[in-house]
Amino acid sequence: MADPAEPGETIGLLELEHVSKQFGGVHALDDVRFDILPGEVLCLAGENGCGKSTLIKIISGVHQPEPGAVMRFAGQPMGTMTPGAARALGIQVIWQDLALFPEMSVAENIGFERNLGARPRPVNRTAMRGAAQKILDRLGVRLPLDAPLRTLPIAQRQIVAIARALVGEARIVFMDEPTASLSQAETDALLAIVRRLSAERIAVVFVSHRLAEVLDVCSRVTVLRDGKLVGTFPTAGMTQTRLTELMTGKSFDYAVGQRDLAAARPVLTVENLSRRGEYEDISLTIRAGEIVGVTGRLGSGRTEFALSLFGMTQPDRGTIMLDGKRVRFGSNRAAIRAGVAYVSEDRLQLGLVQPQSITDNTVIAVLDRLLGPKPLISGGKRDALVDDWIRDLGVKIGRKEDAVSTLSGGNQQRIVLAKWLATTPRLLVLDSPTVGVDVGARAGIFAIVRRLAEQGLAILLISDEIPEVYFNADRVLHMRDGRIVGEYRPAATAIDAIEEAVHA
């Protein structure tokens, strides 16, 4: 990124000092400083709950800061902010859920601001369409203006949200996790748009858990931790490791596994397993206490293979042996009985019943073991089991009766793990366990996974983030087009070699 500040320019677009915010005595923000220059792309980084959203809400007028805050926009004091006042200044926020209207046309979504206001006005569709087209032209994007938004893929809806922000003559755009559900190609296209906005001297504040893209697109990164400013740093010379340390305040031990498990008892042995159109001729062994990583690009067949291990699909050929006994799973219930646990990729949707309590989610797979005098569930047994797992996995909760939806991503992930571990599995399959989980919580989850392995659990870890498998698995398998095309020992291989092979 070119230096956004032109020579001689000293006035920042937005300058905040001494911004604090308390919610019921808790400091969500404590004396934070923040500034951004016109056209700058800046990253706001920090773990969940560090105060990023609070800061964005103060800037966009949703919350008021505590007295004593100094806020200037283009050199002028901002006064009391409301969402309307913020929009009038050109401060636009694109929320993670986009806040668009799926049934309406693309044009109406982009130009919806024209429909706002208490006074009824006639709707001018032609003008709305024209304005929408002009903005899409400016972004260099073509979209079907009359199509209902719901027919567009998520990446294009993202662009619609950006276009809507630009209708209001945006001067600074906040993007909250814009790439969370985008593929690599879609992310690249989005980052190209971000650069375009920057070239038009529109400032962009980027919130993202994907540190690589943060370092790539932003010129500076402002790091918050526990509501306090850690600092604002240039991204030149910044590494992902350093940034993680700044965000979490901990240094992580990125040592690769050195254990030799060749003598351990095999738990899972798969021979020549194939399923037409999904995966081909897979053979592998996972020993007790071993973590085997599987990586490869989307569509490499890794998830499909895992689903067969879990009995969701049946292989056409080949054998699966658990603890030396050949097994055939007609359904996932048979797999669970045999001691296989599977944490799915889309765990927040498929793995948890969000509105139900932490307790109910934890015990849902083992209800039959909680029967007191039949046929009733024993409350005592249930609570004891839940308490054990919450303590064991270090889940941070308020009360066990709270809905799972009240927990952070990292803690929800631990509840999913607890649910499966309660089934006392012998083989644990983790499919992309850290999607949507921030860096600090990731480290915590992998610490748990390693501890489980040391207790003798066999673990299959699937992830498209190579560092994740490299630093946590004892062996890494590379899948491409449904086949295993490479096997690496992190202890004996450089991470670059694996990355090169996978991305080739």
Place this chain on the structure above:
Amino acid sequence: MHRLGIGPTEGWLLVVLAVMGAGLGVLAPGFASLPNLFDLLNVTAVNIIFGVGLLVVLIAGGIDISFAVAASVVQYVVALILPWFGGGDWALGLLLAAAFGTLLGCFNAFLIFQFRIVSIVVTIATFNLFFGLLMFFSGGVSIYDLPEWLTTRVAVIGLDTASGRAELTLPFFVMLACVVATWLLLRRISTGRQLYALGDNPDGARRIGIPIGAMHYLAFGWLGLMAGIAGLMQAHYAEEVVPNALYGRELDVLAAVVLGGARLGGGRGTILGVLLGVLLVAVTQNGLNLLGISPYAFKMIIGAIILIAITLSSEGVGRLLGGWRAPARRRAV
């Protein structure tokens, strides 16, 4: 097609209606005659007025069960009050009906918005409340002693045809006015687009700055207004006020409106769809009468039509034919 506002649902209903019309024209003597068709329109007017009102609420993401009994309350109250004004006239009658109807609608909006209760729960309660109060205070007694202007048939257009006199009467034209007004509100006025937005994505609507409370009063108030007018038209057509005459009508209207493509849950639905949905039900009933089929069969056939229509809507056809026409994916935004 799309430019005329004819979506897949509307197109489908038009085809069915045309096929049915042609079939009845051949099979049922008298169906295709002008007097019968005009009369069909006069009778259907009340349900269409209810329908466009309900559409506004459905689009905004709500539902209302109470509007038909609210219309009964309005009828009764207006019939009781009119003598105080020496009998009044059409202008006063419409004004009173509109005012009381709006008031009852706003009462629903007040409960739903102020106490954040789901609209179906509130309106089931007010349905019972309105109807209970009406039956309690009226003792179930009908009013036959209505002002003369209210019970006199007003033929706006009258034609003499070979099969008798064909007349389009006042309810039809009042219905036209209600349809046009609702269409303007929903399609041509910025406020109506806010209603769509609210039903489509309530969080998004709040975030972008749409006044949620005002939208509730507008939607339920509008349905109340329409219900009041429809109630007066029904009394005019029946030439009497029977307290339980409209009891149960809410489900007939709701079914017809949903048949017309409005989505329970908000954000989707068109005026044309309501017209076609209500007309389809009315034509079916009319046809069955003319064919001499037992009126007991009517409900059964309407139920079957609705089931067939909603399973064979454009997305349903796609599912039936497998991957040939991929069903539209709907993802949360």
